[in-house]
Amino acid sequence: MTGLIDWDAAFENGAHIPGGSEYPGRWQALAADYRATAHARFDLPYGPGGRERFDLFLPDGAPKGLAVFVHGGYWKAFDKSTWSHLAQGAVARGWAMALPSYTLAPEATLAQMTAQIARAVAAARAEVPGPVRLAGHSAGGHLVARMLCADQPDLAERAVSISGLHDLRPLLHTKMNDILCLTPDMAQAESPALQPQRPGTHLTVWVGGHERPEFLRQSALMREAWPGTRLVVDGDFHHFNVISAMADPASPLTDAILQDVP
Structure with a gap:
């Protein structure tokens, strides 16, 4: 059956979004503008690797808690500096x-x-x-869903996977696997949809209504795999603009990340 599906096309987003190539530059400009004025601490280490760093954006006064956003890019592109503006809502x-x-x-x-x-x-x-909330987009959605799997340490109880990838087996049939180097065993072990959920955790899967069919499938799959998962199909948004609502403190997406109301 896999031979009947063009998996490269299934996971391709930019070619199916009008002006798709313009989004990275737009994100970087918005992020730079926010970093210039934000109350933040940059490049805090969490390990010895060159990319094992995080930026921490802080409110005025004592924080109510901690939100963590993990960026996407198919595990092979971008870094934290492209997405700083998404901290504004929280x-x-x-x-x-x-x-x-x-x-x-x-x-x-x-x-x-x-x-x-x-x-x-x-x-x-x-x-x-205080409390911890996780959110991630695309590949980052995969990574935050992994944080709620039973084989992971108990670091957070709630996460929002935005346009996330939850069943990695189809990626074995893509050209990008030349970079990802997934094997069947690795794809199985790293797929949240194929792993047990840690008891006491809650996942929301959030996906744009105009995303590629595979991303809609990947999101719906988690509701079946993990009972109690909340699925939100968000209107006319696509893979590149569905995350923009994180910058709005009043948006339903920001509320889902911080409060995760079932």
């Missing part, structure tokens, strides 16, 4: 937000990235007392 609501970088493929395996994000969350928790 910070305006009185929360601190940490944005970690992590080592990208092919220098790191997905299992190594998962371990890095666990270390990043633990290091950020040490800086900010």
Whole structure:
């Protein structure tokens, strides 16, 4: 059956979004503008690797808690500095937000990235007392969902996977696997949809209504795999603009990240 599906096309986003190539530059400009005025601490280490650093954006006064946002890029692109502006919604609501970088493929395996994000969350928790909320986009959605799997340390109880990837087996049939270097065993072990959920945790999967069919499938799959998972299909948004609402303190997405109302 896999031979009947063009998996490269299934996971391709930019070519199906009008002006898709313009988004990275737009994100970087918005992020730079926010960093210039934000109350923040930059490049805090969580490990010895060159990319094992996180930025911590802080509200005025004592934070209500800690939100952590893990960026996407198919585990092979971007870093924390492209997404700083997405901290605005949480910070305006009185929360601190940490944005970690992590080592990208092919220098790191997905299992190594998962371990890095666990270390990043633990290091950020040490800086900010109170409840912890996780959010991630695309590949970052995969990584925050992994934090709620039973094989991971108990660092957070709630996460929002935005346009996340939860079943990695189809990636074995893509050209990008030349970079990711997934094997069937690795794809199985690193797929949240194929792993047990840690008891007491809650996942929200959030996906744009105009995303590629595979991303809609990947999101719906988690509701079936983990009972109690909340699925939100967000209107007319696509893979590149569905995350923009994080910058708005009043948006339903920001509320889902900080409060995760079932």
